[in-house]
Amino acid sequence: MKDFIKFLRLDSLCGQLVAIAVLSLAALQCVNYYAVYSIQQSYASEFLSVGHDYLASVCQALAHMSAAEREDYLASLDRSRGALAKPFRFRAAEAPEWETETDYYKSVLAREAVTEILTRAGIPPRDVRARVLYGDSPEASEPHFAGYVFPMMQMLVQDGGGSWLELVQPLSVTDRRLIWRQRIFIMAESLICFALVIIFIVRAMLPLKRLGESVERFGANPETASPLPERGNYEVREVARSFNKMLARVQRNLTERDNMLEAMGHDLRTPLARVQLRLDSIEPPELREKFAANIEEIRSIVEQGLELARSLRTSEKAVPMDAAAFAASVADDMAANGGAVTFAEAADCGEPPLVAARPTCLRRAVENLACNALKYAGGAELSVERRGESVIIRVEDRGPGIPPELLEKVFEPYFRVEGSRSRGTGGTGLGLTIARNMVLLNNGFLTLENREGGGLRALITLPALKTAKIGEIRS
Structure with missing residues (x-):
């Protein structure tokens, strides 16, 4: 997971491509949201025009009824709308004390639309008024509008008998299921697009990642x-x-x-x-x-x-091996030949320190480091530790150590540290170079550090081998 996050960081090419794609998709989804919003507004406007037709139709019907028929008809309309529990309400009303609003163009359009329909139907001109009520309007708190959806359009038409007809309908889409279906669809579309973009960009960038790793191995x-x-x-x-x-x-x-x-x-x-x-x-x-x-x-x-x-x-093949047992055998062989080399058992960490290594090459590296320790310190101590995905073989001594600024330079061919590590001791300046080459042949790396209290510590770090991969290497 850490490697994946590192792969997607903004200072990497993959991270920048993903950022560009995600920002482009985000912009596209903003356009989609605006398109859905526009569709919903068009749906609400169409619904508003249906209300105009409905109001004009009722007025036309009332124009051909007697007073008693008109009263029964209005009562039946009120009962039917109440049973449907819809925000589209129609009822008889008292004479309004307000005029048509002119600061909201839909109010004027609504009045003109109803007047035009009635005129074309041959009905004498009627007083038509329209206004928009919002949730913070004073009328919103009246019991008459309890349960209504704001903002809404309120239209009143005076019928032939002098009474008024009121139609109230919302100015927005009230079907919450439709709204949320559209929103969920856009969100799901965005997530799917984001996932596909990341997958395809990462897949396209993997060869470059492998190229970087190959260049790093090539440099080492x-x-x-x-x-x-x-x-x-x-x-x-x-x-x-x-x-x-x-x-x-x-x-x-x-x-x-x-x-x-x-x-x-x-x-x-x-x-x-x-x-x-x-x-x-x-x-x-x-x-x-x-x-x-x-x-x-x-x-x-x-x-x-x-x-x-x-x-x-080298033409030697890598084989799975226990690094602890290997280091112990090297220490035993050198001790049998008279060298003061010991092996320190490490605490049991649960997993054996398995590595895939070329035994001869690794042995030469460890022996070179141990011989240096014997030459300059008179003794060497070997130990092995499993640390995460790596296995570390330590070769330590209590000699004079190396100045910190020369810890990396001593790996250069024919370079020798002055003093006790001079040519007079028999060294040619190639031992550490050869040891590092041997470690590199085992896909590891060799570093040096000074010990607290004096002495030098050589660390051979090798990739840990999982048990499941042993069969693959042997095959």
Whole structure:
């Protein structure tokens, strides 16, 4: 989940595309809401025109009735509307004390519409009045309007007998189910669109994420970086294809370099052997001893150079292994050869510290670190810890340590820290470089830090292996 949120942050391309799409969809939904609102207003206006026709029709019917018939007809209309419990009300009313409102255009339109209908029907001109009542109007608190829906249009028409007919109807859609169906539909549409946009953008951006991971692996260890699958859209495929071409060229150049170094190392062995055979003829003995020391130093540099060249590549396969048992076996082997190397049992954390590693490469890395600890501190302590999705192998000593500003620089080839870690102790400056290369071949990373109270701590961090994946690696 954290990786997904990190993938969608606003400073990433995926996050920006999602933000643009979401904002576009939000704008579209605002247009949809406005469209629905307009439809509802049109529905209310159509309903209002039906009210005009209804009012004019009742007036036409009353014009051809006697006074008694008119009274019975109005009473039946009042009973029928009350039974329906609708906001569309029609009844007999008293003479109004107000005139048609002119500040609300629908009031004028309503009066003109009813007057026109009655005129076309051949009915003598009648007094028609209309106004709009809101929820905060003084009339809204009257018992007569209890249960009415505001805002509403109130229209009154004077009939032929001098009495008044009142029609009251709302100015908005009162069907709440219709309103909420429309709102829920828009909200569901928005959520579905948002989900689809995020899914498709994330899916389209995954190849770029894999490209970034491949570039990071390439920067850490070009020799073991693998080609990127050429999948995704056209632009991503082109970038992946270019990256793979660059990777192939760099790896080919590195292979040629390693082969050249290895060939030079092998070729130097022969003249060194010849010089070694001719040492006995050199006099005096002191000079012979100096030549022998120099030859031995050159031989050590050649051997370390060959080991460095071999540490950059391997054909060994990764296998599942228990890191704790592995570190304990390394400590036991070195202790059996006279080294002061111990293994500290870690507290049981519930899950075994399983890793997928190349045993020989990892052993060489741990042994190099332990040998450094023996050389500069006289002893080493190994331990293993499972921390989240990683397994950490520690190699610790109580030696002089390394200045903090040089903790990363010591991994450079042929770099040696002055003082107790100088060439005089026999070091060539390649041990830590080789150890880091060996760890990189196991998809891990090696870091150094100084211990509290003095000493150095080397941390080999490897990806933890889940039990379910063991069968996949073995297959």
